[in-house]
Amino acid sequence: MPNAFWCIVEDDRRGTPKKVMAEVIGEAARVSSGRAEAVWLTDKASEAGLTQLAEWGATKVWLLENGAFAPYRSEVWVGAAAELAAKERPRAIFAPVTSRAREFAARLAARLGVGLAADCVAFAMDGERLVATRPVYAGKLLAKVAWAKTPWVATLRPNVFRPADGEPGRKAAVERPSGPTPAAQMKFVERREEVSTGLPELTEAEIVLSGGRGMKGPEHYVILEDMARVIGAAVGASRAAVDAGWRPHRFQIGQTGRTISPKLYMGFGVSGAIQHLAGMRTSKVIVAVNKDPEAPIFRIADYGIVADLFEVVPELTKEFKKLLEK
Numbered sequence: 001m002p003n004a005f006w007c008i009v010e011d012d013r014r015g016t017p018k019k020v021m022a023e024v025i026g027e028a029a030r031v032s033s034g035r036a037e038a039v040w041l042t043d044k045a046s047e048a049g050l051t052q053l054a055e056w057g058a059t060k061v062w063l064l065e066n067g068a069f070a071p072y073r074s075e076v077w078v079g080a081a082a083e084l085a086a087k088e089r090p091r092a093i094f095a096p097v098t099s100r101a102r103e104f105a106a107r108l109a110a111r112l113g114v115g116l117a118a119d120c121v122a123f124a125m126d127g128e129r130l131v132a133t134r135p136v137y138a139g140k141l142l143a144k145v146a147w148a149k150t151p152w153v154a155t156l157r158p159n160v161f162r163p164a165d166g167e168p169g170r171k172a173a174v175e176r177p178s179g180p181t182p183a184a185q186m187k188f189v190e191r192r193e194e195v196s197t198g199l200p201e202l203t204e205a206e207i208v209l210s211g212g213r214g215m216k217g218p219e220h221y222v223i224l225e226d227m228a229r230v231i232g233a234a235v236g237a238s239r240a241a242v243d244a245g246w247r248p249h250r251f252q253i254g255q256t257g258r259t260i261s262p263k264l265y266m267g268f269g270v271s272g273a274i275q276h277l278a279g280m281r282t283s284k285v286i287v288a289v290n291k292d293p294e295a296p297i298f299r300i301a302d303y304g305i306v307a308d309l310f311e312v313v314p315e316l317t318k319e320f321k322k323l324l325e326k
């Protein structure tokens with residue numbers, strides 16, 4: 001379709017698109033008046049995944065299915081996507097803000113010789129051009145940016161855009177472009193391990209509990225994990241906690257960690273440094289628990305509890321349990 005808005009599919013590596021794609025496709029369809037198409041690079045797609053992409057509003061799925069696409073290597077992905085983009089000339093290329101797509105989108109934009117608007121939180125058409133809104137200066141300001149050339153490449157912050165409602169039974173044409181898959185010049189020599197906490201992923205979760213230096217040690221995160229299991233939350237951390245070795249870096253929220261935008265963020269023993277706020281200030285509701293009434297996090301919190309987190313967390317968990325058992 002001319003003027004298509006491509007959506008690069010982020011999947012769970014097992015053939016299922018992640019739910020953040022409902023937001024990406026929903027926004028692409030809205031801003032392009034129904035011209036959203038999905039581009040899925042995978043070693044193994046599933047029929048259910050293809051159906052899901054169609055139901056979220058993709059009118060076409062470009063399916064690039066090849067063993068060379070797993071594990072992800074940017075040079076293989078970017079080579080294949082750039083070749084297809086040069087041929088099909090989409091008007092825009094959207095991807096969610098995830099570790100993989102962040103790197104992929106930047107390299108793809110560079111390969112195509114166009115600009116990248118990263119971490120966008122809004123889009124609008126201004127006549128014939130797309131204008132994106134993105135936070136700058138660690139979220140202190142919102143900048144509006146436009147591109148000099150197409151395709152307009154952008155990454156979209158999760159949990160900000162309205163997800164597509166999903167129309168059961170909607171169909172999309174599936175196109176399997178032929179052509180050589182660029183060979184990988186790089187090989188994984190290390191072992192790759194999937195580590196699962198059994199909790200939702202930080203950037204996908206609707207509720208995030210964040211533990212800072214006030215947690216006092218790695219052994220205490222278990223109280224946040226207990227609460228997380230009750231309410232279906234992910235557990236993140238401040239950089240102070242990560243630097244102390246209490247949590248792995250993939251759980252870090254902030255400027256040099258993950259950007260999250262959940263429906264509910266709850267910070268426990270987090271002071272609210274600007275670099276932490278950069279990664280969570282667009283959360284819909286912010287709750288802070290801190291024993292220092294002057295802690296800067298209270299300035300942006302919707303609800304604040306001045307108290308010792310070690311008293312508050314077990315109480316909250318108990319109350320959540322009671323509420324959810326009703």
Ligand SMILES: Cc1cc2nc3c(=O)[nH]c(=O)nc-3n(C[C@H](O)[C@H](O)[C@H](O)COP(=O)(O)OP(=O)(O)OC[C@H]3O[C@@H](n4cnc5c(N)ncnc54)[C@H](O)[C@@H]3O)c2cc1C
Pocket residue numbers: 211212213214215237238239240241252253254255256257258268269270271272273274275276279289290291292295307308309310
């Ligand atoms: C270039 C750069 C990048 C950075 N990137 C990041 C980033 O990505 N993410 C990030 O988080 N930080 C980042 N930082 C670090 C940031 O500046 C702060 O140092 C860090 O966020 C502080 O973490 P914290 O709030 O856990 O610790 P602190 O600032 O030490 O705060 C701990 C809080 O816990 C409270 N507390 C203590 N005990 C309890 C208790 N029992 N109950 C309740 N409250 C309690 C205290 O009152 C205090 O407010 C970056 C810094 C730099 C310079």
